[in-house]
Amino acid sequence: MKYLNFFLVCLSCFGFKPTERNLVWSDEFNYEGIPDPKKWNYETGNGCPKNCGWGNNETQIYSSDKSNVFVEKGLLVITAVKKDNTWTSGKLTTKAKADFTYGRIEFSAKLPAGKGSWPALWMLGDSFSSAGWPACGEIDVMEHVGRDPGIVQSVIHSPSSYGNTVNLGRTPVKTFDKEFHIYAVDWKKDRIEFYVDDVNFYTYKPTEKNDKTWPFDKPFYIIMNIAMGGNLGGPTDPALSQIKMEVDYVRVFQ
Numbered sequence: 001m002k003y004l005n006f007f008l009v010c011l012s013c014f015g016f017k018p019t020e021r022n023l024v025w026s027d028e029f030n031y032e033g034i035p036d037p038k039k040w041n042y043e044t045g046n047g048c049p050k051n052c053g054w055g056n057n058e059t060q061i062y063s064s065d066k067s068n069v070f071v072e073k074g075l076l077v078i079t080a081v082k083k084d085n086t087w088t089s090g091k092l093t094t095k096a097k098a099d100f101t102y103g104r105i106e107f108s109a110k111l112p113a114g115k116g117s118w119p120a121l122w123m124l125g126d127s128f129s130s131a132g133w134p135a136c137g138e139i140d141v142m143e144h145v146g147r148d149p150g151i152v153q154s155v156i157h158s159p160s161s162y163g164n165t166v167n168l169g170r171t172p173v174k175t176f177d178k179e180f181h182i183y184a185v186d187w188k189k190d191r192i193e194f195y196v197d198d199v200n201f202y203t204y205k206p207t208e209k210n211d212k213t214w215p216f217d218k219p220f221y222i223i224m225n226i227a228m229g230g231n232l233g234g235p236t237d238p239a240l241s242q243i244k245m246e247v248d249y250v251r252v253f254q
Contacts, residue, residue: 021253025098028249029076035069035092042069043091043225055133058118058230060089076247080117080226082240091225099126099219103254105141106184107224112243113177116236117146118227119245121183123220134162137215139192142183147234150174152183154194156204160212169194169202180248192216222250 027039042064047054060080062068069090070077080089100123107121120143125136138157145151156167173181173196186193191205206213226245229236 021104024103024252024254025100026249026251027076028074029071029247030074032072033070034066035071035076039094039097040092041095041097043093043223053230054227056227056230056232058227058233059236060087060226060228062091062225063088064090074248076224077244078119078224078226078247079242079244080112080228081242087228087236089226089228091223093124093224094222095124095126096221098252099221100252100254101217101219102187102189103252104184104186105222106182106249106251106253107141108180108182108248109142110178110180110246110248111142111144111152111176112146112226112245113149114146114237114240114243116229116233116240117144117243118230118233119144120223120225120227121247122223123185124223125215126219126221127215131215133157134159135211135215137218137220138162139185139187139216139220140168141185141194142196143232144176145232145234146237150176152176152196154185154202156192158213158215160206167204171196171199171201180246187216189217222252224250 044062044064046061068079068088078090080087111119121141123139128136134157140155143153150172151170152173153168153170155165157165161167182197184195191203193200194202227233
């Protein structure tokens with residue numbers, strides 16, 4: 001899939017345009033070692049002391065160790081590992097390195113399986129540090145809750161609906177842990193459309209746009225992580241000791 005899409009992008013250089021948009025940012029992970037430091041930051045720790053458990057009572061500690069985040073064989077691999085009853089995992093962001101307002105954001109990923117796991121591909125408003133959450137807005141392109149295997153969801157968080165938000169869509173992806181699928185958001189000035197493998201399954205389009213319903217006209221940055229447990233993940237299978245999410249590419253078109 002990676003090479004087919006790369007071929008289409010190359011064709012655009014010769015006048016063939018499969019889409020009206022241009023590829024403005026990407027990481028194809030065609031290298032080995034740590035994630036490109038020009039593109040990615042590690043977020044580490046457990047959110048303490050200000051926001052322990054990352055606000056969701058999650059159990060993992062995020063690490064920059066290679067055992068948790070590494071690029072190999074053309075893939076970014078984020079691994080959650082349990083050792084001595086403590087989970088470590090990986091979380092990458094493009095904060096302060098790449099942000100976007102509108103466009104199509106795509107992730108090609110193979111997700112982990114396991115009760116208690118909570119992998120996510122998402123975006124957060126740049127104003128998080130100043131305005132806080134949920135005023136900054138949040139676009140969850142893909143969340144998979146391990147206790148509900150084979151169902152992915154896309155979620156919108158805003159001041160008008162956050163926490164147990166009503167602004168979400170769910171769709172089955174039976175081979176979520178066996179095959180790579182494309183999880184994408186098409187973010188426009190008046191609506192946000194969510195796709196799996198180019199099939200639209202949810203659209204957020206508020207009838208009234210204001211600060212409470214639409215904090216989505218400002219820059220957002222990209223985040224990828226595996227959380228464990230927490231309010232959404234739920235209790236972790238005690239027999240589970242290691243899971244991984246593989247990401248083939250991340251692309252942004254505008």
